[in-house]
Amino acid sequence: MNQSQQTSRRNIFKASLGVAAAAASIATLQAGPAAAQSASSGTTAGDARPGSGFVTTKDGTQIFYKDWGRADAQPIVFHHGWPLSSDDWDAQMMFFVGQGYRAVAHDRRGHGRSTQTDTGNEMDTYAADVAAVVDHLKLKNAVHIGHSTGGGEVTRYVAKHGRSGRVAKAVLIGAIPPLMLKTAKNPGGFPKEQFDGLRAAFLANRAQFYRDIAAGPFYGYNRDGAKPSQGVIDNWWRQGMMGGAKAHYDCITAFSETDFTEDLKQIAVPTLVMHGGGDQLVNIKNSAELAVKLLPKGTLKVYPGLSHGMATTHSELINAELLAFIKA
Template sequence: MSTITTKDGTDIFYKDWGSRDAQPIVFHHGWPLSADDWDAQMLYFLSQGYRVIAHDRRGHGRSSQTSGGHEMDSYAADVAELTDALDLRNAFHVGHSTGGGEVVHYVARAKPGRVGKAVIVGAVPPVMVKSPTNPGGLPIDVFDGLRKALVANRAQFFIDVPTGPFFGFNRPGAEISQGLIDNWWRQGMMGGANAHYECIKAFSETDFTEDLKAIDVPVLVMHGTDDQIVPYEDSAVLAVKLLKNGTLKSYDGLPHGMLSTHPDILNPDMLAFFKG
């Protein structure tokens, strides 16, 4: 099992497939999942000749269940240590949901030459929670509700989320995949309850506005218009306006978990962006 140990003693698990001489793509998973959530993308881009890398965020998957560090500064620092350890140059970084926030926070701080392009999918930036400066955001009560459900019965909560809004399986006529639901639950239950609890604050209250403004590399913003987890109008539409070199690609009617439900649509679009 491949791991690096960070400066604060955290073991970060990662997968690294493909030729070391190939163009690297680094994948950043969403809450409360793991590197396994990228199977459909890693296999696709591996077959296209890329080097594909995905890590488990601290407190998630097979990485250390740490007592702290469950905020964006630590997440981005862990990514920086991983990319340094692997000496990745001109890498493409792809993040989903919370992982999109991690990508934005990391890329805004990355060493020169480390990052070539970035993709954020159903991502949390600029900021999710409602405030006077973000009137279209979600009320804090929504995130308090997530915390309450996690504490009350995490195992059931991690069934309810993928069965319902995450993949859009609560929509009329949805083609439900029990395998996706079970795999979501499996990944979630691998991680630490404390990390998942604290990460809710990280993904909902972190303001990525200045990070987005600071990024110079090309960024593709991909978002489903029927995203029930990260509302389209208060995320992708606002984020792309803050980027110096951002492109918005919207997917009519697709859900938050569209990377898993519709990889046949999203993967080729990412490939075209990488080759462009």
């Protein structure tokens, strides 16, 4: 073997070590802060919660969840929008763990790392899945925060499963309640043909459809003067494509046709309704402005010009507002 070949082999060996180290670091980060702390301190896995895991529901569905922060801290439970995953709350979870809270988020069935279900993709089952996660983690006095479809999930969960001591407060961000669909009793909703169009675009090319939503109306990147972030767009697309096509397709019906009117009336805990004035996907006049009137203890805050995805594009502002509400 000549000197050139020896040098080449040494470089390949060094590169392999670098790849292995990077993979180990990524695995530790994906396991969550508890695992990262355990790895850095030399403690065994049994000394701390793993930071993530799965709950098996009654129908055998595996629901993935993240559980970061101190076990004895007040829990904040995050509910993501369609067709995303718990990763969409990274900015909020990191912030609240840093503030001393326990941050929990799950991947809705058929989304993210949870089972790609072909049944149960509707609000009653979504809420029951949340209850399974809450029971498994023994969460009490929790604040439930939901975005978009996740806001509907929070509404149904708190109304049906928010037993005394389980829920302290709720937050709806760009949320779908009371009802998105246009009906005789809901004349300000979107016509069914509009949701049929979503389903058609989904079936024609789901990957491109998701790319177009993220690069356009979701974050307001289609507005004049907007400065799109390719990383944010790619991360939205990544999360969407992780989930199951059948579950995502069914969820369009779940978020568009579920009526949360009676659920909102039953929520007795303080509830903050946050909505972007520039939201192009959930009409504020037919959602937030109606929802706050139905909530016994509702408060509405509108953010002029901000988009449906304001929790990502303006995370510092939204995090500060959430913290103030939780502490109040």
